[in-house]
Amino acid sequence: MKKVANVHTAPAKHWVGNGFQVQSMFSYNDTDKNLDPFLLMDYNPPRYFDGGRKSDFRGVGEHPHRGFETVTIAYQGEVSHRDSYGGGGTIGTGDVQWMTAGSGLMHQEYHSEKFSAQGGMFEMVQLWVNLPAKDKMTAPKYQAITAAEIPTVELADNAGSARIIAGNLAETQGAASTFSPINMWDVRMNAGKTHTFAVPESHNLIVLVLDGTVQFNGDEIARRGELVTFEKGGADVQIEANNEAKLLILSGEPLNEPVVGYGPFVMNSREEIVQAFNDINSGKFGRIDH
Numbered sequence: 457m458k459k460v461a462n463v464h465t466a467p468a469k470h471w472v473g474n475g476f477q478v479q480s481m482f483s484y485n486d487t488d489k490n491l492d493p494f495l496l497m498d499y500n501p502p503r504y505f506d507g508g509r510k511s512d513f514r515g516v517g518e519h520p521h522r523g524f525e526t527v528t529i530a531y532q533g534e535v536s537h538r539d540s541y542g543g544g545g546t547i548g549t550g551d552v553q554w555m556t557a558g559s560g561l562m563h564q565e566y567h568s569e570k571f572s573a574q575g576g577m578f579e580m581v582q583l584w585v586n587l588p589a590k591d592k593m594t595a596p597k598y599q600a601i602t603a604a605e606i607p608t609v610e611l612a613d614n615a616g617s618a619r620i621i622a623g624n625l626a627e628t629q630g631a632a633s634t635f636s637p638i639n640m641w642d643v644r645m646n647a648g649k650t651h652t653f654a655v656p657e658s659h660n661l662i663v664l665v666l667d668g669t670v671q672f673n674g675d676e677i678a679r680r681g682e683l684v685t686f687e688k689g690g691a692d693v694q695i696e697a698n699n700e701a702k703l704l705i706l707s708g709e710p711l712n713e714p715v716v717g718y719g720p721f722v723m724n725s726r727e728e729i730v731q732a733f734n735d736i737n738s739g740k741f742g743r744i745d746h
Contacts, residue, residue: 543598
């Protein structure tokens, strides 16, 4: 079994733009948590936003990225995305937006027009997933993955269910295409049930507890809003739900490559970061058509 390294309490919330009040569960500066190939996790816990906005939508305006992918999982609410490479769309409850920044683009994220007008509960997770060095400068692309496209696996003994966003579980392949081997499972567990999830020994493992209280391998306990990291080695993890639980389980083959990040750029060397700034200043990231 994979052994729990630490259970991390959620940090204080902060605003990203004026539409996302997040807790940064980890970032690429946290080099001691066996996170590779995951770079960042922002969690927007459930929050009510009032409606009545017909313009001036809440969110984050045009900004750049290079060298990784952003993955936004919508649990409640709606987000609309546009980028300088022609990608765009709106995701709602159960949907996933998977954007490959690659060689660089500009993008923006706002509450959707409908959500801005109607208001409601908002809950999201955004992840940054690293790209291998050979793919850092791949052409940008956008995967809009609807809830209907994400396969669901029923766990044995009525333990719950798992939506396979990426990777595979129980011989079921996830909806997203990835550049390196990763698993991304949106899990619901029933109270009092236990399930052993198949995780390769070579993968790093991270679990975000979104709701409920769970126990790992009959030992460590984690509660709502806590992040669980694991030591290297060992295969599989046993999770027991003390009550109904909602989990985001991430595992991935570490890239074992240098990580040099500065703001919205994550590359393999300082020289590549400097080049990213030069490229954006010379207009190579393009602009969003308004």
